[in-house]
Amino acid sequence: MIRKDIAGSDVAPSEDIPRIGGPTSRRRLLKAGVCALAVIPLHASMLSMANVAVARGPSAAVSAEKFMTASRLLVQHRLSPGIGARMAGILSARVATLDTDLDAIIAIAKQKQAKAVEDFFEALPDGHVKETAHQIIFGWYAGVVDDSPNAEVFAYEEALMYQPTRDAIPIPTYSLDGPDDWTNIDPPLAAMPEF
Amino acid sequence: MNSPAVTRVCSTLLLIGALHSTLTRGAPADAEQIRRGEYVAIASDCAACHTAPGGKPLAGGLPIESPLGTIYSTNITPSKRYGIGNYTLQQFSSALRRGVRADGAHLYPAMPYTSYGLLTDEDVKALYAYFMSAVRAVDEPPDKTTSLPFPYNLRFSMAVWNALFLRAKPFTPDSSKSAEWNRGKYLAEGPAHCGECHTPRAIFMQQDRSREFAGAVLGSWYAPNITPDVDAGIGSMSANELFRYLKFGRVAGKAQAAGEMGLAVQMSLSRLTDDDLEAIVTYVQSVPAIGGPGAKAKFGQGRPFSEVAAFRGLGGTSSDPGLPGGGAQIYSANCASCHGFLGEGSRDRYFPSLFHNSALAAAGGRNLVATILFGVDRTTADGLAFMPGFGGKATDIADFSDAEVAQLANYLLRHYGNADYSVTPQLVSEVRRGRGPKSLLAILVEIGEGAAALVIVLALWWLGRRILRARRPLLRREIP
Numbered sequence: 001m002i003r004k005d006i007a008g009s010d011v012a013p014s015e016d017i018p019r020i021g022g023p024t025s026r027r028r029l030l031k032a033g034v035c036a037l038a039v040i041p042l043h044a045s046m047l048s049m050a051n052v053a054v055a056r057g058p059s060a061a062v063s064a065e066k067f068m069t070a071s072r073l074l075v076q077h078r079l080s081p082g083i084g085a086r087m088a089g090i091l092s093a094r095v096a097t098l099d100t101d102l103d104a105i106i107a108i109a110k111q112k113q114a115k116a117v118e119d120f121f122e123a124l125p126d127g128h129v130k131e132t133a134h135q136i137i138f139g140w141y142a143g144v145v146d147d148s149p150n151a152e153v154f155a156y157e158e159a160l161m162y163q164p165t166r167d168a169i170p171i172p173t174y175s176l177d178g179p180d181d182w183t184n185i186d187p188p189l190a191a192m193p194e195f
Numbered sequence: 196m197n198s199p200a201v202t203r204v205c206s207t208l209l210l211i212g213a214l215h216s217t218l219t220r221g222a223p224a225d226a227e228q229i230r231r232g233e234y235v236a237i238a239s240d241c242a243a244c245h246t247a248p249g250g251k252p253l254a255g256g257l258p259i260e261s262p263l264g265t266i267y268s269t270n271i272t273p274s275k276r277y278g279i280g281n282y283t284l285q286q287f288s289s290a291l292r293r294g295v296r297a298d299g300a301h302l303y304p305a306m307p308y309t310s311y312g313l314l315t316d317e318d319v320k321a322l323y324a325y326f327m328s329a330v331r332a333v334d335e336p337p338d339k340t341t342s343l344p345f346p347y348n349l350r351f352s353m354a355v356w357n358a359l360f361l362r363a364k365p366f367t368p369d370s371s372k373s374a375e376w377n378r379g380k381y382l383a384e385g386p387a388h389c390g391e392c393h394t395p396r397a398i399f400m401q402q403d404r405s406r407e408f409a410g411a412v413l414g415s416w417y418a419p420n421i422t423p424d425v426d427a428g429i430g431s432m433s434a435n436e437l438f439r440y441l442k443f444g445r446v447a448g449k450a451q452a453a454g455e456m457g458l459a460v461q462m463s464l465s466r467l468t469d470d471d472l473e474a475i476v477t478y479v480q481s482v483p484a485i486g487g488p489g490a491k492a493k494f495g496q497g498r499p500f501s502e503v504a505a506f507r508g509l510g511g512t513s514s515d516p517g518l519p520g521g522g523a524q525i526y527s528a529n530c531a532s533c534h535g536f537l538g539e540g541s542r543d544r545y546f547p548s549l550f551h552n553s554a555l556a557a558a559g560g561r562n563l564v565a566t567i568l569f570g571v572d573r574t575t576a577d578g579l580a581f582m583p584g585f586g587g588k589a590t591d592i593a594d595f596s597d598a599e600v601a602q603l604a605n606y607l608l609r610h611y612g613n614a615d616y617s618v619t620p621q622l623v624s625e626v627r628r629g630r631g632p633k634s635l636l637a638i639l640v641e642i643g644e645g646a647a648a649l650v651i652v653l654a655l656w657w658l659g660r661r662i663l664r665a666r667r668p669l670l671r672r673e674i675p
Binding site for chain 2: 080082083085086143152153154155156157158173174175176177178179181
């Protein structure tokens, strides 16, 4: 009986493929939505922030490991160490206080026993620590640390801004399905991709 | 004996007599027989070789690269001048099953007559009826005809070869096995001639039957091990998956048919009945498993992987060798938009994943190189499966150098395939030219020719000296 399941099984996801579009709880959806909303005002103020950042001058390259630790406290998604290393290098050249800012972010999160960014973000002191925290979050979402025309892109396909919709909207230049396939599955809106 | 019994015997005898006279006169081909013949022709994939791309059906002219030189297929339409229109059933059968043309000349075993030798008399008759009544005669010669270099141009040498290696006995079923198994064995070893590509060849280019289906290089491609070995073969594929592979040319996430197999699926296997495909699967799953030393599971190598973070944004993404990223950069610029930046393929599996893909985990990556160079173009009931080539042909999307293909292939093998493999630009060049490694026979013949040449040179030199010596006194005498 090997004829069964001829056509259907080809589109079924297997465990081998990273899942794109599994179900997500409403809470997670809300959290992700809040994060995404936080990016919008951030983005608007980026130009002035970029100028500030440049004015703050370079610092010695920070430890990639420390940068990732702080990043994981600030962003609750799966983060690529390769992209972290690129962003750490770029921010090191622009933010003189980066190393101590990272120490401060890690220390405050630890003190608050934070499980998510909301648990400690308000407690960060206004000024360069909070600005650095904003910039790191922005970088993970946008793949650049500012929106100046000559900003160095360090993430594209893995930039977080593409992930919430990647089950329905292909990342530009990448195909979601085979050619001329316009009638494929509409993913349910409530089930956001996990990333 | 009572009278009804006598009547029965008499009528049976009459019937036999009538049948016999029909048979000896040569029964006219009926529609059913022609249909059956067409099916046998599809199962035997005659058109794969005898129809050149863009040429008229079965009119020949397709170049076939063999380790001994290029062989061109012939016109097998019923044209009386250029084809087989004058062949009797006997001559047709002889060419098909014994490799001997009507004029008595021997065919090269590029024509798989060692496999077709298993065809039953009934199938040969049906095939003859189909060729003579339903194939359109093409009264043109093929563009090119075969002329192999010495000594392979001595066609009579094939008589010796046939005496050694031809098993020209029609298939006889093994009564201890099921009807399905017997049908599968008949199809796989006879008309479908799987072993012609998948069984390695021994020194005289005959199939090495002790290693049936263990895999072999064939021109640009490698016909993989299809024995039930779990790692080296197809033992980890279910019967359903094998069936789908034969019917549609792919098993999503594991394997896809390209090159010669793509054609075999498109033109032959996908057009067989489901029962016949199941029979082939049953038989192929029953042959002895043949592994290889240190074989790794060919459907289980690699994982989702990307190096793009290391060079994204640094000088743009293109296949410019001056840009950072090496093979990963070439992948990102040319392959990732379809196969995904992690090599995971598209959501609907139209574009296959590269990890867990047997093209990257068998035979040293040869089929990966061939796929990069030539792409994939296969049509079945499943639709068109298409990948452009990157080897610089007119319809290709890019023109990669041998070094670039090797760099890309090595990146892919390291992360998505068998990481023990490494390909060289020399291999890429060999695959590009469609040449498999030279056969031992060809090497020996070259050595033999070299030795013969040396003997002739030495003989001439010796003769020359003799002549000179003989003349020297004469010359001296002439000088005053």
